[in-house]
Amino acid sequence: MTEQTIKIGQAPEQQPEVDISKIVPINRQTFSEKLHAYMKKPFSFVMLILVLLATLLMVGAVLWVILYAFVQGIPNFNASLFAWESTARNPSLTPALINTLIIAVMALLIAVPIGVFAAIFMVEYAKSTNIFVKIVRMAAETLSGIPSIVYGIFGMLFFVQFCGWGYSLMAGILTMSIMILPLIMRTTEESLKAVPDSFREGSYALGAGKLRTIFVIILPSAMSGIISGIILGLGRVVGETAALIYTAGTVKAVPDSLMGSGATLAVFMYSLYRENVAPEIAWATGVVLIILVVIINGAAEFVGNKLKKEY
Numbered sequence: 001m002t003e004q005t006i007k008i009g010q011a012p013e014q015q016p017e018v019d020i021s022k023i024v025p026i027n028r029q030t031f032s033e034k035l036h037a038y039m040k041k042p043f044s045f046v047m048l049i050l051v052l053l054a055t056l057l058m059v060g061a062v063l064w065v066i067l068y069a070f071v072q073g074i075p076n077f078n079a080s081l082f083a084w085e086s087t088a089r090n091p092s093l094t095p096a097l098i099n100t101l102i103i104a105v106m107a108l109l110i111a112v113p114i115g116v117f118a119a120i121f122m123v124e125y126a127k128s129t130n131i132f133v134k135i136v137r138m139a140a141e142t143l144s145g146i147p148s149i150v151y152g153i154f155g156m157l158f159f160v161q162f163c164g165w166g167y168s169l170m171a172g173i174l175t176m177s178i179m180i181l182p183l184i185m186r187t188t189e190e191s192l193k194a195v196p197d198s199f200r201e202g203s204y205a206l207g208a209g210k211l212r213t214i215f216v217i218i219l220p221s222a223m224s225g226i227i228s229g230i231i232l233g234l235g236r237v238v239g240e241t242a243a244l245i246y247t248a249g250t251v252k253a254v255p256d257s258l259m260g261s262g263a264t265l266a267v268f269m270y271s272l273y274r275e276n277v278a279p280e281i282a283w284a285t286g287v288v289l290i291i292l293v294v295i296i297n298g299a300a301e302f303v304g305n306k307l308k309k310e311y
Helices: 031-039 042-076 094-125 131-144 148-162 169-194 197-205 210-221 223-238 265-275 279-307
Strands: none
Touching (some): 031 042, 042 279, 094 169, 094 210, 094 223, 094 265, 131 169, 169 223, 197 210, 210 223, 223 279
């Protein structure tokens, strides 16, 4: 086999062809090599073992919960479970599924624009030393740690009683919007901060304005983090029980308007177990809830990957 050398200054079309498949990265290590390197440092090796154990415990716990729910719920699947109307003889989950989708979509439509625009203001317009920004950030971090039952009581006192709406989907939607707003705002803020300043400087150097730079360069670059915050907020809405019991109510039917009461999937499951009516249907509802969350998260990731730009 003759060796071919690349000559500096030679035209590209005259350069010899190089077999890229035979190029081996010098910094790539096998697992055994990495393990041997860790064993040379006892503290690093112990930390590696602890990290691996924590990962296995987390994955094992999640798989155990999912498998247990599927084993308990799948045998109870039947056509009557998806009937349009839910009755005492046949508790159907279809009305609760529709109510869940309505509340989740409407809550995101309200919270996402407000949270994203607030984060844009704090990162791109306000100075980091601004007292107002510090107060808003501290308030968002505090609200993120408040238990959901507190949001439920607030929604009941303000929307249900003070506004006079009663138990309604609208009261639940606005309560959920307030609940996930701090999460979306803080996640978006951190994603925008992670975008390098060179992106902004390059855009300004090419003559782009502030708004064009934000919506064409910065937001697409931070889209993965924004989508992650939206997914976290969506999961909190879909799986919420305490706040929606006091606002949306527990009626197992699809209301005629947003001012009517209706139970979500999580509230529907809680009602079945509390009333001890049909615990097997509650397990089947749990399986549907898990599948719904996976589908929604997958769709959100797909949309985020389509909107994301690589630079």
